[in-house]
């Protein structure tokens with residue numbers, strides 16, 4: 001099978017993500033992880049850009065074993081010197097030099113003619129041979145450049161010593177079909193390609209970076225430049241994990257392979273998200289929190305019976321713990337039953353149906369159903385009809401000292417009133433209930449969640465109380481948080497005094 005080289009530019013283009021700046025230590029840590037992931041080339045940075053960047057590239061060159069270490073340089077001697085010096089100690093080193101070739105860039109940014117640009121490119125590559133024989137040349141903004149000018153400049157830099165020619169879609173402008181044609185065109189028309197690596201570098205401005213990279217591979221490119229989690233300038237670069245996992249999953253179609261150690265993908269993604277501060281969106285392919293999560297009943301049923309019904313990638317193969325079944329309003333009985341089994345509940349059919357109906361009712365109002373919610377539903381359903389105590393909140397004041405007065409009913413008719421003052425209204429409320437019931441228990445957890453939005457939002461209160469060493473869960477739901485708290489507390493108390 002044709003081998004595709006993975007050129008990781010997380011530490012160079014990825015660090016160009018607005019708001020991201022990695023310390024030397026952080027860059028070294030990511031580089032070591034990239035080596036464990038087994039990328040072929042690590043673009044460690046752009047040494048001329050700052051002393052810290054120079055130091056980071058030098059440290060990576062010295063400390064990271066395995067991949068080739070690359071450094072970026074404009075087609076400028078002082079940039080190439082800094083890159084060459086920073087790479088000095090690398091076992092395998094590459095200088096990556098570039099210059100823009102599109103009319104827009106040459107005319108407005110560089111203010112140079114195509115002839116001058118070609119000359120600078122050739123001189124840069126020749127100069128870089130002073131430091132290494134592994135030289136990559138990029139024609140920046142290639143996809144908006146004249147195709148025949150590209151052929152001319154790539155031929156010239158290959159003659160000058162370039163061993164990799166990179167075709168960047170710098171502004172994410174191309175499409176899979178057009179990029180395919182461009183790569184074919186270059187392969188057909190560049191006359192001195194013998195053994196030279198064809199690389200692509202795609203940006204995601206139109207959301208096509210991965211598709212364009214895959215299309216280029218089909219057209220014959222044998223190196224892809226990617227970043228972990230797809231971070232990078234503007235909308236980012238082609239995501240390493242998406243390209244690599246697509247090639248692996250659709251090996252039947254692409255018929256190529258990479259050297260990536262797939263089981264390191266989850267760890268690498270988490271490390272890069274953590275150190276850059278750029279969180280992975282939940283719906284992101286391959287590494288998003290939802291990439292292997294199933295919420296709807298039909299899918300959950302399928303996955304529980306046979307994972308591959310709704311999963312084309314095995315999450316464990318990428319270093320994730322496995323698929324997730326997330327309970328929500330779209331879930332069905334199979335998933336609900338599985339969750340009850342996991343939580344250790346054994347319900348008869350009638351209890352199960354009642355609990356399931358209640359679960360659907362709650363899920364309609366609430367975004368995320370947690371294990372605690374399920375526990376509360378089950379306890380409430382199993383205890384239905386056996387509620388001994390009810391509470392009425394008569395009065396609550398809130399201030400420096402808060403006071404609550406409650407009336408607690410039992411056995412339908414008996415009632416007692418009690419008041420208590422404490423620092424906060426909820427504390428006063430729970431103490432008043434304890435007093436009315438002559439109860440000794442401690443509040444271990446108190447949670448309020450808004451289950452709907454707007455001014456009349458329903459608040460759900462969940463309490464865990466401890467009594468004689470046992471934990472009891474209670475749940476209350478109301479538009480009034482005080483009311484919901486009292487209900488939740490009594491709900492737990494009813495379990496104690498069943």
Ligand SMILES: CC(=O)SCCNC(=O)CCNC(=O)[C@H](O)C(C)(C)COP(=O)(O)OP(=O)(O)OC[C@H]1O[C@@H](n2cnc3c(N)ncnc32)[C@H](O)[C@@H]1OP(=O)(O)O
Nearest residue numbers: 016046048049050074075076098099100109110140170233
């Ligand atoms: C598509 C890409 O991702 S390219 C990489 C982009 N990454 C970065 O720019 C990050 C690091 N960059 C930097 O730290 C700085 O821009 C430096 C150190 C490279 C240069 O800084 P400065 O000398 O202050 O120049 P500045 O960045 O303002 O302008 C860029 C200059 O380089 C020129 N230039 C841009 N690309 C190239 C190139 N590939 N080859 C030669 N010259 C170039 C520009 O025309 C401009 O020249 P001018 O000063 O004669 O007008």
Ligand SMILES: CC(C)C(=O)C(=O)O
Nearest residue numbers: 098138140141168170
């Ligand atoms: C330096 C080059 C390869 C680049 O990042 C781009 O063109 O996007």
Ligand SMILES: [Mg+2]
Nearest residue numbers: 013170201233
């Ligand atoms: Mg780029």
